[in-house]
Amino acid sequence: MKILLLCEAYPTPQNLYAMSFVHSRAIEYVRAGHTVSVLSFSTDRDYVFEGVKILTNKSAATKRNFDVVMAHAPNIRHHLRFLAGFESLPLVLFIHGHEVLWVNRYYPRPFGFDRGATETLTRAVRTIYDPLKLSLLRAFCKRQVATTRPLGFVFVSEWMRREAIACNPWMGLKEGWHSTVIPNAVNTAFLDSFYEPAPEFMADFVCIRPFDNPKYAVDVVAKWATMIPHKRFHIYGNGRYFDENPPPPNVHIFKQFIAQRDIPALLNNYRACVMPTRLDSQGVMMCEMASYGIPLFTSDTDVTRQMLGGFDNVRFVAPGMNPAALLDQIPQVLHSDEPVRRRFDARVLAARELAFAEGLLAFRPRSPL
Known part of the structure; x- marks a missing residue:
């Protein structure tokens, strides 16, 4: 054609x-x-x-x-x-x-x-x-x-x-x-390589989001962090949100853009991703992280269930749920040969x-x- x-x-x-x-x-x-x-x-x-x-x-x-x-x-x-x-x-x-x-x-x-x-x-x-x-x-x-x-x-x-x-x-x-x-x-970078945890982690959780668009819910990440002060969070992105709303002590903000090709290597430095959402028609970055194999926590919505159901490395945080106990139990890493990894193969x-x-x-x- x-x-x-x-x-x-x-x-x-x-x-x-x-x-x-x-x-x-x-x-x-x-x-x-x-x-x-x-x-x-x-x-x-x-x-x-x-x-x-x-x-x-x-x-x-x-x-x-x-x-x-x-x-x-x-x-x-x-x-x-x-x-x-x-x-x-x-x-x-x-x-x-x-x-x-x-x-x-x-x-x-x-x-x-x-x-x-x-x-x-x-x-x-x-x-x-x-x-x-x-x-x-x-x-x-x-x-x-x-x-x-x-x-x-x-x-x-x-x-x-x-x-x-x-x-x-x-x-x-x-x-x-x-x-x-x-x-x-998903970008091929997340399928051509696989999550390999570093010998020492930079922090427990990582989030990569634009700060100032509320549908990406960085305020929810900060709220989750206050509930488990013994865990460390790193949030990457740009915007004014954390200038106006100082993060809790266990959250470190990196005001920088991460190129897609560099994200897989960055993820190896963390135990899990935290990617809550208020609105997504799909949530491509969540799909990329899940396909890469790293454990992932996200909001429990129709979209996230449809996209990420069947990924053993994903946990869904329902509205009103206290995430403290859930985030304390990191799910298993997805096996590199799991067929579900090809769900978003271009x-x-x-x-x-x-x-x-x-x-x-x-x-x-x-x-x-």
Whole structure:
């Protein structure tokens, strides 16, 4: 197949991690023998990155020799406008979260120090923008189906599909024929190597999170630390949270970004990871840590259960549970040959995505949404 991938941003030599989960797919599609071009709405020049051709909006609009279009997190401003000119091609929409949800309903409010007039205005704008966003997405999809364009949805988790349909009931009218659940793959660094505990640990627990986004719950990590003062915690990331909320004595803060390729070696210096969450459509970093084999503690949610159920090295902390006793019992390290380690293997997941796209090539909708 000749595949056109659409995304808001894409890695460059200067920014290696911009929507890198799209790049990992492109690499696997190429390895499987397909021709891949990427439209990045953030670039103003064509370039090649690790063998993948990236196009500007203008360059992509002049080409018509694709077999299928795959759009990640489609938005009104860029994706839908561009796709209006490609109505004859099969289309796969990859749904990652905010693009199909009522954001104010799902996403936690900022921490207190981050609230103010700007945040209040943002929430007010969202009350207007989200109905418009969902209405335009529905109209776009209805138009595609009415013109007999094959249309499919890929959700990164069953929770994501369920909540997307709750916010957009029309997505469920044809449930089964046009949607599938395929999670994002983990970085190969977490599968090519395996957790090897260091002779001496730097601390008991490690957490790697952006500090100031409340959905990543670094405040919960600090709370857990106060309950087990005899254990030491290291938290890596950036943000103001711990400037405004000094951590307990057994928590050390490292204000730094850790490159993905360097995380496995870092994890070897700790007994376990603590990665609570308030909201995740999948939680890719948790999946990477669990696949690497290190013991992991996370929140007990539908998403974490779906993603990490069956990993013997993972423990789930239920709401209201006192985590002190649980964190005192470190689970076993995952065996390196456990089949569950391949759950998020990019090659396996890319093959499923390609099969779904190929299935659309022979599909024609029978009725409008």
